[in-house]
Amino acid sequence: MSAATETTRREPVPAGDGGHHGPLRAVGELLTRNLRQSGIYIAFVAIVLLATWLTDGILLNPRNVSNLTQQYSYILILAIGMVIVIIAGHIDLSVGSVVALVGAVSATLVVKQGAPWWVGMLVGLALGALIGAWQGFWVAFVGIPAFITTLAGMLLFRGLTFLVLDNKSLSPFNAPYTTLAAGFQNGLLGGYGYDVFTLVVFGVAVAGYAYMMWRARVGRQKYQQTVESFPLFVLKIVLVGLVVMAFAWQLAHYRGLPNVLILLALLIIVYGVVTTRTVFGRHVYAIGGNLSAAQLSGVKVKWVNFGVMLNMGVLAAVAGIVFSSRSNGAQPAAGNMFELDAIAACFIGGASTTGGVGRVGGAMIGGLIMAVMSNAMQILGYDQSVQQVVKGLVLLLAVAFDVYNKRRAGTR
């Protein structure tokens, strides 16, 4: 077959970015390689610096850092599920109501019926899964748009919360339940005005991060792929390590490592891997990016959509348990507007309104940007009303940036 091996008009392929450049240029390359993703980190750092300056440093004092983490943890947990829903091209408006219902059912069992704390939590999780399956059924198999299904869910689960609680608050939970969100791990290795254990945990985490990055780098080299230059690689890890350890330092000087932060970190790692490294995660991106092409590539679209909604239900239940634990009780109005905060976190974090684009890490940064802004404005004594105005504008600008970026890329 002479024709089969013939190659025609082979044009020179532009060289890849494998060369070693100067360190400055390398940093610039790291930043510009993906403006959409690096832009959000730069914005986050800028906002933290600005807020620190405006609050005379109160923002970064140990107590505030610790509170901030706990106060916004449930929004971040919701945002993890939400970003997956949004990548798949859907939306979930019901999560705030699910948070309330899970808290209400759990409180009814634990506070009213006197069941053990873990029964309340397990039943809460099972309820979340059931709700997720219910919504997944309508979205994936009946084909009702998620906007409608979950709008109905928002009303439905809020109404059920009122019924379960008989329109009254229920409190308090007993000790083991509340330590989930309000407790700390500290003193395990002794304290010297700061908690050593916290620092050790974070130190190990940074070392683990460095090791993972190193392994990925070696793996890529083994497959003859281009990697960033070595100084740049080290610089990146050192920078991340410094920021993380500074954060750990502040926590260690307050009450140690918040339990909820451990939970959050686990969830971020697990879902970070699920979205990028599993077939399920890849199918979610494929569906959101081009539904027809995914279908014609053999993706089981219905089951993937069902899984996405099911997962959102479970994570909403986790957030519901954390929230009821932190507020030490269940209220009929719990979780009001949480869905909007979670959705905003995803879009600020670079998720695309049309699906197919988004990252768990981005959604976390998006959530933290909102958290830092609200927190700073609280410290400065701004009213709830001003906070909402600012949040609204930030969301609008973030999505405008996304739209602008897309138009420039010309992929439409």
Place this chain on the structure above:
Amino acid sequence: MTEHILEMRAITKTFPGVKALQDVTLEVERGEIHAICGENGAGKSTLMKVLSGVYPHGTYEGDIVFEGEHAKFGSITDSERRGIVIIHQELALVPYLSVAENIFLGNERLGTGRLIDWNRANSEAAELMARVGLKENPTTPVGLLGVGKQQLIEIAKALSKEVKLLILDEPTAALNDTDSAHLLDLLRQLKAQGMTSIMISHKLNEIAAIADRTTIIRDGRTIETIDMRDPSSTQDRMIRSMVGRDLEHRFPHRTPEIGEEVFRVEDWTVYHPTQAERVVVDNASFNVRAGEVVGIAGLMGAGRTELAMSLFGQSYGRNITGRIYKNGQEIRVRSVAEAIGHGIAYVSEDRKKYGLNLIQDVRQNVSAAGLFKLSTRGWVNANEELKVAEEYRTSLNVKTPTVLALVGKLSGGNQQKVVLSKWLYTDPDVLILDEPTRGIDVGAKYEIYTIINRMVAAGKAVVVISSELPELLGTCDRIYTLAFGRITGVLPAAEASQERLMELMTMEREAAR
């Protein structure tokens, strides 16, 4: 000497990398029905888009003279204001609005206080409907009417704009015989009232019946304008003019080595997904052998894509009946996953809509259908994935700086190679290629043909669906023709000619049975 209502002189329109129109000249006399005829992709629609201002003045070269004046249309609104109205193949009606609302959409009949005068609108709509012979209530929602009637509403809408030149793009493509006949009658009536029309059509018998003159376009050039009143203007003559070109050396040479039958389809019948009564594929049977390239030729609307997609895991249609055999064994293919499992791959004709995820990179598009090969228990091996993508980038010569580049930024030919990579990676035994070279340049076409040759040399069975007859003649061993969803013939490539194929493809509905 008759007056020309329209003259398009030396129109050239270039898209990045493709010359869609080259020196096209079109002269239309006042009061005639002028047909424009040519193969798919010959440039007919592009020419009409230039005329109607979809491609504004300045984006093409050449002159348009309409009613003796140089026309420089910046948009469709400009051309409509001058009385040029185009009715597209896909009707632009809003199904939930009434007939009258649709007729006056964007051109509302206003009364006092700039409010819509519904009495006036409905009565004027009734008059226009009478002119096109449509007996319906003007307040009926358009969605409740059939396609034939909707076509008439489009014409009524054009009449409401005081049209001087009516352009119809494939007006009868979606119509049944009665509706088609009615539409052609209407065009004759309008002509008698002094209207000038341009009709784009594939259907040579209709053109012969209605057109005064016909301009043939091929490969973006005007070939000739035929006077249909001349007795020598037969359909044969038009076919010759439409296809007449030599095959040059556009196809890589291949010596066929044909083996056992790999894939056979029997009595395959498919109904339209929403119009329950409409048969789209009618009792089709065909087979492909190992190492063989089989072509499927058919005009637009003949059911080619529908046939392929319904075979590929029932991705199209309803009430699908028939049998599929692979290596002599009957198989069931109820989903795309099953199709892939049986070693069937389908490369869609519309790569942007059905083939690619444009907002993802080359690597992820290459692996999209074959992730099962890259994963163990649900975990994707990312490094292996990159390696695979690199391999295909090299072997199919995909021109991209890196496999991490977004697919949306590649050229059409390279995008097509990415789609091919995706399906080659699933290691198919039967590869169905639907318009594999649509919208890509000549060089990339040659590379695609080379890939096809490599596939069959490896013992795969390949089915090529194409509107370009030279492409089928140049690449296939056997060619089936499809008309009205029926297989109307099969010819060995050696015995086939473009004229012979075109005859089988344009076979009329009754003769096709």
